[in-house]
Amino acid sequence: MxxxxxxxxxxxxxxxxxxxxxxxxxxxxxxxxxxxxxxxxxxxxxxxxxxxxxxxxxxxxxxxxxxxxxxxxxxxxxxxxYKTEQADLLREGDPEEAAMVDVWTEVEAHQYHQALRLIMLECFLNPTLRGLPTNQAVVDEAVEKTKKVLEIYEARLSEHRYLAGDFFSFADLNHFASTFYIVDATPYGSLLDSYPRVKAWWEDLMSRPSFKKISANMTTK
Amino acid sequence: MxxxxxxxxxxxxxxxxxxxxxxxxxxxxxxxxxxxxxxxxxxxxxxxxxxxxxxxxxxxxxxxxxxxxxxxxxxxxxxxxYKTEQADLLREGDPEEAAMVDVWTEVEAHQYHQALRLIMLECFLNPTLRGLPTNQAVVDEAVEKTKKVLEIYEARLSEHRYLAGDFFSFADLNHFASTFYIVDATPYGSLLDSYPRVKAWWEDLMSRPSFKKISANMTTK
CATH class of the missing domain: 3.40.30.10 (Glutaredoxin)
Known part of the structure; x- marks a missing residue:
């Protein structure tokens, strides 16, 4: 080290x-x-x-x-x-676990983030940082896309406690910031309420000391 | 195995x-x-x-x-x-080499592919698969974006033979399909000619048996 x-x-x-x-x-x-x-x-x-x-x-x-x-x-x-037995978020020692971490890390990048980012952009970044109005048609489309993604997450999180399996991993961690901003800085945090497994997973993540510490410096309120 | x-x-x-x-x-x-x-x-x-x-x-x-x-x-x-000593494209045994493979794999996803994909879409996919005309303004903007990316690649490939270092890796491999289609299916393959290190790197990749075999099933000509 x-x-x-x-x-x-x-x-x-x-x-x-x-x-x-x-x-x-x-x-x-x-x-x-x-x-x-x-x-x-x-x-x-x-x-x-x-x-x-x-x-x-x-x-x-x-x-x-x-x-x-x-x-x-x-x-x-x-x-x-800095991997330890307690903090092994990539699971590269187990090819199948590592693969599931990779699958849901890619899903975050190509599905989850792509759906949520336009809500963030239109409801938070554009109005607060750029002085631009919210384009509600773009938001509405992004909300529909987000719902479809959350349905798939709900099914996945009904099978396993976390995305890659029954262990917290890099795949879960990657969902932090876009979910945090949707909940903290837009009117669409309540979207999660319709997906109880997703909601419970998010509350579980937010109870981790790391998530509490980093989110404290990001709040928009 | x-x-x-x-x-x-x-x-x-x-x-x-x-x-x-x-x-x-x-x-x-x-x-x-x-x-x-x-x-x-x-x-x-x-x-x-x-x-x-x-x-x-x-x-x-x-x-x-x-x-x-x-x-x-x-x-x-x-x-x-299927990793062997000869075919170790992720280099996960060496933290710094693995990191450089990851860096340039991410650059492919977020910079290189994002620049080239609109050229592919407008000059190849839309006209041939969807019967839509090419939007030349979109192409022109994507070409300018691609040139900026290729400049950075030219500098990188002047320091090292391959993107992650002096070894062929997953980072290089990921550039295959979008580069192949730009060269094979659009009028913009000649963009590479202005970047001699990039051009030599691409010719090196295309000389690999794997690239020859897979590209034979993809040609649009």
Whole structure:
């Protein structure tokens, strides 16, 4: 284990920064969050940050000489590096468990997040950060898409306590920030109420110390 | 190693099916491709297939009793299961190499594919499969986006022979299908000519037996 404290670059409120911070908290690693102003100073486009990530996005991780970008890649590096028997969120020692972690991690990226992100964008980011009005037709379509996704999640979570099986994993963790913002910052948090297994799973996740700690820095209220 | 032949469900021409097939070829695994008609019969929405993937998408993998969906998850399962010293495309034994494989695999998903897919959609899928005209304004914007991505790839491939380092990996492999279709099925294959390192990397990839075999079933000419 490396004794150098890792630096994570990016604002605490970013969905992808939160993804990395949750992993660091889950494994109990030491780290420092280096805040970046994305909207006024656009620090993500500075030469210093472009040297970390040529695409000019957050987060980036500096761990000794190693510099990484892309949140899911950083997160997996952290989870592998600090893996313990208690905190084994990738389950790479078991090919079938690892595969189910990967399946539901991909589902988050390509189905769940794609459905929820337009609700977040229209009801939260556009009005508060960009002064743009909410396009309700876009929201309505996204809500219908979200319901279809939540139906499938309800069925999955009726078979297993967590998405990849009966163990908490990286797949569950990845759902944190978009679900948090839908509940905390939009009028659509009540969507979960119609899916009791999903609702119970979300409450279970939010009771974890890591989720409590990271969400405390993200609240919009 | 399992002696049951795996079944991959989906059409050979699908980008995400090709991602899985390339992995099976790279590791030399036995498999059978079970063709599915996505456009006329919409077999991906049949009860049989929804039991494999509740989201009704291809590919799916059946390996004995294990059923998986989401192409990147299936691909990693295959690469782990059949890993050899010669065919170790995830490099999970080395945390830093594994991290670089993950970084450039994520870059493919979130940057490279996002830039190229609109060129493919407008110049190939919409006209040939859907009878829709090409929206040239969308294409022009996607071409500009692609050039910016290719500039970053040119810099990366000037430092290392492959994306994750000086070894061929899952990160490179993931670039196959969208690059193949841009070159084979659109007027924009010549974009690569302005980026000599990218062009040499692509020619290197296409010289691999696996790439030759899988691309032979995908050509649009």
């Amino acid at each position: 490396n004794s150098i404290t890792s630096n994570v670059f990016g604002p605490a409120k970013s969905i992808n920064v939160a993804r990395v911070l949750l992993c660091l908290e889950e494994v109990g690693a030491e780290y420092e969050l280096v805040h970046m102003d994305l909207f006024q100073a656009k620090e993500q486009k500075s030469p210093e940050h472009l040297a970390r990530n040529p695409f000019g996005l957050v987060p980036a991780l500096q761990d000794g000489d190693l510099v990484l970008f892309e949140a899911r890649a950083i997160a997996k590096y952290v989870l592998r590096k | 399992n002696s049951i032949t795996s079944n991959v469900f989906g059409p050979a021409k699908s980008i995400n099916v090709a991602r899985v097939l390339l992995c099976l070829e790279e590791v030399g695994a036995e498999y059978e491709l079970v063709h599915m008609d996505l456009f006329q019969a919409k077999e991906q929405k049949s009860p049989e297939h929804l039991a494999r993937n509740p989201f009704g998408l291809v590919p799916a993998l059946q390996d004995g009793d294990l059923v998986l969906f989401e192409a990147r998850a299936i691909a990693k399962y295959v690469l782990r299961k």
